[in-house]
Amino acid sequence: MRRYAPLLIAAFLLSAANSAFAGEDMPPPPAHWKIPPAPVLSADEVLKSFKLQSGYKLELVAIEPMVEKPVAVAWDGDGRMFVAEMRAYMHDPLGSGEDKPTGRVSMLVDSDGDGKYDKSTVFVDNLVMPRAVMCVMGGVLIAEPPVVWFCKDTNGDGKADVKEKAWEKYAKQDNPEHQANGLMWGLDNWIYSANHTVRYKLVDGKFIEEATNFRGQWGMTQDDTGRPYYNTNSDQLRTDQVDAAYYRRNPNLLNGAGLNAKAAANNTTWPSRMNPGVNRGYRKGQLRDDGTLASFTAVCGSGVYRGDVFPDWVGDVFTCEPSGNFVRHAKMVEKDGVVNTDNPYNKSEFIGGLDERFRPVNCYTGPDGALYVVDMYQGLLQHRVFLTPFLRDQALQRGLEKPPHLGRIYRVVPDKGKVANPSPKLEKATVAELIEALSHANGWRRDTAQRLLVERQDKAALPLLRKAATDAKSPLGRLHALFTLMGLGDSDPATIDAALADKDARVRAAALRAAEPLLTGATASEWVAKVAALEKDSDARVRVQTAFTLGATTDGKADDELMKVLLANANDPLVRDAVASGLPGREFQMLTRLCADPALASTKPGYKEAIMRLAGCVIAENKPGKISATLSLAANQGDSGRWRAEAILDGLLAAKPKTAKPGSIALKSPPDGWKAITSDAKMADRAKKIGEWIAWSGEGSTAKAVEPAKLSAGDQKRFDSGKTRYQTLCVACHQLNGQGLAGLAPPLAGSEWVEGSEGRLARIIIHGVRGEIVAAGVTFNVEMPPLGGALDDEAIAEIMTYVRNEWGNRANVVETSAVKAIRTAEAKRGESWTVEELMKIK
Structure with a gap:
């Protein structure tokens, strides 16, 4: 046999x-x-x-x-x-x-x-x-x-x-x-x-x-x-x-x-x-x-x-x-x-x-x-x-x-002539020789010289690197010198200050990144002002980097400067998102300031999109108090600010997860002034969609609040641990809100694969899944890698418990013993699953 x-x-x-x-x-x-x-x-x-x-x-x-x-x-x-x-x-x-x-x-x-x-x-x-x-x-x-x-x-x-x-x-x-x-x-x-x-x-x-x-x-x-x-x-x-x-x-x-x-x-x-x-x-x-x-x-x-x-x-x-x-x-x-x-x-x-x-x-x-x-x-x-x-x-x-x-x-x-291939001889090159190579016309040599300098961590190189960052004839040499200095942990104020005024936009953008360690402590206010000075730079890359860099500090003046950057560059989606990236948890405050700013008395290209983006961040944060306040902000814009109100509501609706269930967001009371929205013919349709999705008691909402998951103390501990693991391992593809990435990772919120058979879900996590899969009505061609080697049975049970009871999902908690039994039963399997195979499993 x-x-x-x-x-x-x-x-x-x-x-x-x-x-x-x-x-x-x-x-x-x-x-x-x-x-x-x-x-x-x-x-x-x-x-x-x-x-x-x-x-x-x-x-x-x-x-x-x-x-x-x-x-x-x-x-x-x-x-x-x-x-x-x-x-x-x-x-x-x-x-x-x-x-x-x-x-x-x-x-x-x-x-x-x-x-x-x-x-x-x-x-x-x-x-x-x-x-x-x-x-x-x-x-x-x-x-x-x-x-x-x-x-x-x-x-x-x-x-x-x-x-x-x-x-x-x-x-x-x-x-x-x-x-x-x-x-x-x-x-x-x-x-x-x-x-x-x-x-x-x-x-x-x-x-x-x-x-x-x-x-x-x-x-x-x-x-x-x-x-x-x-x-x-x-x-x-x-x-x-x-x-x-x-x-x-x-x-x-x-x-x-x-x-x-x-x-x-x-x-x-x-x-x-x-x-x-x-x-x-x-x-x-x-x-x-x-x-x-x-x-x-x-x-x-x-x-x-x-x-x-x-x-x-x-x-x-x-x-x-x-x-x-x-x-x-x-x-x-x-x-x-x-x-x-x-x-x-x-x-x-x-x-x-x-x-x-x-x-x-x-x-x-x-x-x-x-x-x-x-x-x-x-x-x-x-x-x-x-x-x-x-x-x-x-x-x-x-x-x-x-x-x-x-x-x-x-x-x-x-096709004519010869190209020699002499040894670069960089492995044992001196610091001065490597710094000279940072300006070489061949990018491979620049990259290799930078890597070798960063690996050596030789602080004796700092004076020569600082000089190269400002004086090297090649702008790419100055660029690499700045990133090499960053790799050596050096933030010399004089060097960075000079580089911010470099004639090459690539160098100015790099200098902004190099300045970020200086945006804390006693020097914060001074360097916020230096960085903000580039908010109207002639080069788009520099303006975008200015917004990113200003978001690296919590200095009180930074938000004022971020507002200026946003108003000056609102039509650039990269700037809009760069500004928002530096406002975690403060998006509503910026939205409120933006709507009150005299510059927004009338609309200009990008203003509507800026409002929408900030409103969308409020939805993603998913805090009912802020969502209610954002709806009230829309309701209280008045006749002259109708376009701002429309932008806020459009931003909320655009950020609504495709798999969101009616009542998945529940407010304690109707938003202040909501009648002004429902009675406005031009906004009634938006108000209706909001009311069908976000629940509150009283007029204006037809959604019924989704009951929170009823978990025992032990299950809640498992849920909380699963949430931490999810945010470490899974969030890059499936996102914080469980909505996945278009064309890459299916949504978990509202997914039948998550709320359905725990046997299928456990097998997907352990072994991976490949091929076409339909989740929440959308078809994905996936190749999810196996995680069974990285996660033990308890970790998988915790993650499953979390995703089956978050974002409006409701399903039973998963026991470690259940995952262990599945792993044992499939111990000989060495390949990821296909949908056809999974559908045979109950």
């Missing part, structure tokens, strides 16, 4: 993989398509298999066996390349052996500086599906979920002899398409990842962590000002136009402006070859009539070009599409602090592969200033969890699953 076990397991895995697509009609490719074969191409052959825009050429810098299934690279300060190799990935449609420790990180050296790596050493071996690398502290961070290791070679043999846990709970070794990755040292000296809600910082030789926003699926990059870029499989480019950390200081400000913003409106694609091997190629519209991919479907790592080989490219983004066998060049345009991109080539791509095995997965600017492209060169691209029978058949028919251990890395250079 034993010899049949592998066949039984294989059959089970195929069945599980196919269950998500049960009932879908998957016709084969049209008979008239002449699908070319996909043989493995040699080094010489593969360089002839590309269509590249004129003026450029590809050079092959590494090929198997030097690298095998490379997915990410990083360079140390001396230009040695470290390559994460996911060698166990998809050897066959079953994903056989992906749990085996066959992965590795190799160290590549270009010993003669000609641009081709000629020496390879296995730096760390015996890894299970390593997915990210980043050089730090003379070693390398390596992501091998669920752990990120710090590995270091201390004897100079090229092999790591130190392997320590840098942090845990980074991800679970489950579906590799939806686990944390990226590991990028940001300009602000925090380490960010894609597909993750935690950021990390090196403090006194150890890593601290802090919650951050969820960003994208695969790959992280940043531009010269530290703005992050990321993506999802069908959405080529997203960004945070502003620093998301500012919004997190006000939990009442939901869906902050500029976060997760589209940076590319057009997702139409133009491959150079037909792409029949696309996972859902059978679906109408996925492929054109000629078999080419019509739009992005497997977007991978983007790289902002910041080098010095192609000056015209600086700031542009290069994005990988492995299922379409191409790399997109997205031309960057920035206006008023907001970025957008477009394809500069008419119905074509920057790099178009004619080889079906060309699978670009990451782009980087290298130490030599060239653009690097990491090619997994993997025939079978889709992971088994989502592999459709359509694609499986395509792969087997053309033998795409074999051979297993291939991989290439290219660099893009001008």
Whole structure:
């Protein structure tokens, strides 16, 4: 019987993989398509298999066996390349052996500086599906979920002899398409990842962590000002136009402006070859009539070009599409602090592969200033969890699953002349040499020099850095000097004061951030005035940062200045939200002041939206007393202030959760003056909607208050603990009000998945859930990660008790023993659940 076990397991895995697509009609490719074969191409052959825009050429810098299934690279300060190799990935449609420790990180050296790596050493071996690398502290961070290791070679043999846990709970070794990755040292000296809600910082030789926003699926990059870029499989480019950390200081400000913003409106694609091997190629519209991919479907790592080989490219983004066998060049345009991109080539791509095995997965600017492209060169691209029978058949028919251990890395250079690759020699550079490198034309060198200076924490560097922050000829050198000073904990008033007057807006904005530690204590009033002086700066980025920085202090004068910033820039949604971010719990007071200000005697562009935003924050705070006072404020605006009253009510209604139940907010008495609203014909409809949602006794409300959850003392303790855990672990995606994030995380408030079967909900938390799921009437395509490894049974029971009895939800409390029984029953399960599977569970 034993010899049949592998066949039984294989059959089970195929069945599980196919269950998500049960009932879908998957016709084969049209008979008239002449699908070319996909043989493995040699080094010489593969360089002839590309269509590249004129003026450029590809050079092959590494090929198997030097690298095998490379997915990410990083360079140390001396230009040695470290390559994460996911060698166990998809050897066959079953994903056989992906749990085996066959992965590795190799160290590549270009010993003669000609641009081709000629020496390879296995730096760390015996890894299970390593997915990210980043050089730090003379070693390398390596992501091998669920752990990120710090590995270091201390004897100079090229092999790591130190392997320590840098942090845990980074991800679970489950579906590799939806686990944390990226590991990028940001300009602000925090380490960010894609597909993750935690950021990390090196403090006194150890890593601290802090919650951050969820960003994208695969790959992280940043531009010269530290703005992050990321993506999802069908959405080529997203960004945070502003620093998301500012919004997190006000939990009442939901869906902050500029976060997760589209940076590319057009997702139409133009491959150079037909792409029949696309996972859902059978679906109408996925492929054109000629078999080419019509739009992005497997977007991978983007790289902002910041080098010095192609000056015209600086700031542009290069994005990988492995299922379409191409790399997109997205031309960057920035206006008023907001970025957008477009394809500069008419119905074509920057790099178009004619080889079906060309699978670009990451782009980087290298130490030599060239653009690097990491090619997994993997025939079978889709992971088994989502592999459709359509694609499986395509792969087997053309033998795409074999051979297993291939991989290439290219660099893009001008088609004329040569680009040398000399060692940067930064690892042991002096402080003066590193500070000089902060002004280098290549962004990779600036970033690396800054990182090394911050890691060293050498206070002797402060005088030179302060001088560089004000006197360096390059504005980017001054910018990096300021962020390096921040990384060293230095807030020199004279340096910051001078930088606030810098002629470059990027430097002025950075100086505002550097000034924040000075906005407390005895110097607060003085520095509030200095910061406020930039509220009418000629550059939009500076005005937005002024509002963010003023919100970093509780000095009494700051709110006066925030009011001025808001009035002067009300038509800018980034400024409106920047102001609100600094007012946690004080939004009603600012709203009252705003409505009373003489400037609002008549409306101007942005005034209505400013009122609406503040009113919406009052709803999010969900304190009945303030909500009642806000309704009364609307009612008492008088005839001349009707537009303000309408804006307040519109703001309240716009902030109403889609899943809010009638009576989920209950007031002790009718709002003062409410009759003035109900008797006004132009506002009667708004008043009716308010009254159907917010309950109070008396005229004007038809809603019946939702009874509060009746919990015993022990259950209340469990609820309170669950609330704390939720706000730590879950709030980044599902939000403080339980409303989730559009297109990403389903709402929990009013969700049948939360108030219904506790067995289903527990399984979702323990193992995760994938695929299409309908919550509160909205369809989401989700990949919720498993949390069973991070949470014990008691913690899961507490979180479940909380979400089932918050936001108007009402369901029984959950016992720890119930979660334990479910975990035991599903102990052998290693994959996330599908909706079809969950619906079979009561």
